[in-house]
Amino acid sequence: KVSDLQRATIAAQAFYAENNEPTKTRSPWILKRLYEWSNRAKRREIIKHVQAALETSVDHELEDDELEKLLPVTWDEMFEGQIQELPQQKQKYLQAVWELFHSELKFLHHQLLVLRNVYKEPLKKCQVEGCLLTVEPDLLFGNLDQLCRISRGFCQSFLSLLQSVNREGTDYDCTELVVKLFEKVCWSLRFLIKLAL
Structure with missing residues (x-):
């Protein structure tokens, strides 16, 4: 020792x-x-x-449970009724209409809302608390909020169109309505682009 x-x-x-x-x-x-x-x-x-x-980044402004429930749904589940008895061409038509809706819905939920809810909104909350002040969310994310609103409105309008076609019966012809819906969305996007420039 x-x-x-x-x-x-x-x-x-x-x-x-x-x-x-x-x-x-x-x-x-x-x-x-x-x-x-x-x-x-x-x-x-x-x-x-x-x-x-x-x-804590939960923003209910653009969330829509009815639309979110349709993410895992397939086209034949959406159109109730005698789909199997329809001619093959009409089935393909319904499948194409569903794909238009479903692809926009996935784009809204898996891309636009992820950008908004995971990146933009938390960044704004951090800036309110005095962190990351050198980053400008409006320049970084541009017109993301407007795109989310337009996409959500398109999905809601398309869903109401599909539901009305489904209620009306076995004709399932909605070509004119789909064209009008796309024209409306294109006009909204053109207006948004003019504002951005």
């Missing part, structure tokens, strides 16, 4: 000898260390704000 005491004494003497050095050689190291610690703390704080924003 005497050897342990001697080692401890030598270590203590070496420690105090290092601490007796002039402060000029020590201070840059200390300042550098403090700077690193403060940067780490800032990064941790930013990460906490981003996580909190992501956890």
Whole structure:
């Protein structure tokens, strides 16, 4: 145990000898260390704000449960009735109409709303709390909110069209209505493009 005491004494003497050095050689190291610690703390704080924003980023403005329920539905499940008795050409027609609707619905839910709810809205919440102030969400995401509204309106109009065709009976002819719906959406998009320019 005497050897342990001697080692401890030598270590203590070496420690105090290092601490007796002039402060000029020590201070840059200390300042550098403090700077690193403060940067780490800032990064941790930013990460906490981003996580909190992501956890609370529920915006019900553009959510539509009726539309969301249709994501896993297939075309033959949507059109009730005697679909199997329809001619093959009419079945293909209904399948094509459903694909138009379903592809826009997937684009809305899997791309536009993900961009909005996972990236844009949490970024805005972080900025309200004083983080990530150098990023400009309106420049970064442009007209994302308008695109979400137009796409949602298109899906809702298309769904009401499909439901009315489904209620009317076995004719299932909605070509004119689909064309009018697409013209309406194209006009909205043209107007949006003119505003952006």
